[in-house]
Amino acid sequence: MTHGSVFDLERVSISYGSVPAVRDVTMSIPHVGITAFIGPSGCGKSTVLMSLNRLTDLVPATSLTGTIRFDGADIHAPDTDLVALRRRIGMVFQKPNPFPMSIYENVAYGPRIHGQHTGLDAVVERSLVRAGLWDEVRNDLGRSATALSGGQIQRLVIARCLALDPEVIAMDEPTASLDPVASSTIEDLIRELAADYTVVMVTHDLQQAARLADRTAFFSVEYDAEGTRTGLLVEYGPTADLFERPIDQRTRDYVTR
């Protein structure tokens, strides 16, 4: 998997019941580095991100057509091990969501549910170090995670993913609810992680995409004759091309507004 793509999406359309979210997305996400999804609200970028580890399954009556391949395997194949899939693809959300337990237990939760009960101290330390939080919490591991600041919680959530040794870290607007200082700490961390992990992130912040991402995908919204709104992928390529030499007029309008 050192070359080629991690994800291959082929004509992926997703709807929630009768409400279409996004249609006809075809794209490949390569190994390591940062891929950003940008676009206006309702363009389906978060839906596509969530579908990568099948969190869209949480919504009943979700229907998906087309195929999503992860490491060559169709993630909707009947023999897909959902637990293993989610272990390999970590997810960080917009709203920091600490578990109501200690800092230590937050990080140990993933390994525990996957059956690991020994060597947890080392896993917790390694993950917190990697997420840049260790020095701040090393003496408070038993403290409730909910007492941490928003930026610390977001790094804790990243440590929680890292504890499972994932291949991909998917992030849904990871800095949207943070102050500028905490945001920039997270951005630095994302940049570091991208050397070893495939990072896919949704962001509302065009500058953030321009600063961080190797590749950027621009999603937009279209309305059919009856006024039904659907998201679609307009343009996808190296970030510099997308921002400086966009091919599609809609992309140009969006990135230069």
Added chain:
Amino acid sequence: MTVEPWRTALALGILLAGSLVVMTVGGLGYRRELLVSAARALVQLVLVALLIAWIFTHPQGAFVYLGVMLVVAAFTSNRRIGGDRRDYAGVLLAILLGAGATVTIVAITGALAFDAQTLLPFSAQMIGGAMTTASLAGVRFRDDVRDQMMTFQGYVALGATYHQAGREFSKRASEKALFPTLDQTKSAGLVTLPGAFVGMLLGGASPLAAAQVQLLVLIGLLLVQAITALLTTRLISPLDPKVGASAAVAGAPV
């Protein structure tokens, strides 16, 4: 203790008429509902009395009676929780095991006589208590998961199954469901005289015997509810089957 039925009828008539007069003078509504409620209570209690009297002479009937009670209790709770068919099985098992454990202990120790006359009302009360707990715990459990959907989603995103993720919410919801009985037990005899105690005194039993039975009921209910609350929140799905976890998934319609 036997009272001629006409004396009871006379007292009931005066009590009801009194209520009607007071309500009319005070201009209160719901007078019709008062009569309907009274009539329902009369019919239901007479029928149950006849049924239980029959069961006392045909003890095998007790199992049928309790079985029906169990099925109805689980149905009532599950409807309150908004569960589907699979949830119903969980609620039924939770009520059965909670009430069953307590009745078995009380019967085996000989704390209550091993006959239908004693065990039937005791079991019925335990099933009733289990039903209340299953409803409280189940509703609370689903509400907590819904209110903290982002946290729930966090567990699932790390690979937890819905039930594993739900387990993190089960403890608190179960604790909450125990509060009413804990309070009732704590205040027994101080704030109110509990039902079994009053009933036995009215029936002519000695106050000490009444206290003995009341204790079995209260402490028994604590075991029933601990078991039923924990099992209910472990066995039902943490998600409303119709809504799922839509609220947590960005971009999904809510």
